[in-house]
Amino acid sequence: MDETRRDRDTEGRAHNARPRDGLGRPLPYGTPGVERQPEGVVRTPAETVREAQRLLDAGMPFHAHEVFEDAWKSGPAAERELWRGLAQLAVGLTHAARGNVTGGARLLRRGAAALTEFAGSGGADASAETAAATVHGIGIGALTSWALELAARVEDAGAPAVDAAAEAPRLRADGG
Known part of the structure; x- marks a missing residue:
């Protein structure tokens, strides 16, 4: 395949079909890579958390980010920041594992900030609320x-x- 041409999907949109490693880095054409996550999959919140946790535990946070991205794009508007924040955490872990210290730290903080919206009212007991808050069983404070x-x-x-893999967070508040 001519590597100078952009891959296109059936509608003619740009689509990178190059194989990728476990951290989502593109590999040369013809190199065996990690199977990509299908795009546009609509899952229940429980299915999203379960699949993302499986990928995180396998040391594949880039792929977990794609699962969160599907939830962010297909879920209710009121939850988009939750899924986007989780996607940012996964990408932050990806960048940190790739050695991109600045990008990793920035995305981890951005994702954490997005999650605080789901932690409670922010009143006088905000730190206690944040620590105990869960959405779809996800431990926001942790x-x-x-x-x-x-x-x-x-x-x-x-x-x-x-x-x-060693740094993979536990998404569920109950450790599951």
């Missing part, structure tokens, strides 16, 4: 803490490389 802690850690000049 994820926010995980993201902010990882962002700070990856920015430390002496920090070891991030292992995406």
Whole structure:
């Protein structure tokens, strides 16, 4: 295949068909890669969380981000920021695992900020509300803490490389 031409889908839109590694990096044509997530899959929130957790646990946060992106694009408007924030956390972990410290930390913080909208009223007991808040069983406080802690850690000049599988967060508040 001519690598200078852009891949196109059946409607003629640009579509990158190059194989990818577990962190979503493009590989040369003809190289075996990790199977891509199908795009545009509509899942229930429970299915989304379950599939994303499976991918995170396998060290494939880029692919988990694609699952969250489907939920963000197909879900109710009131939940779009939730799914977008989760997608940003997954991409932040992806960048951190690829060695992009600045991008990883920025996206982890951006995702954490998006999730705080779902943490409660923000009143006097906001920190307690945030810690206990769940949406679709997702532990908002624990994820926010995980993201902010990882962002700070990856920015430390002496920090070891991030292992995406070892750093995978638990999405569900009950640890499931």
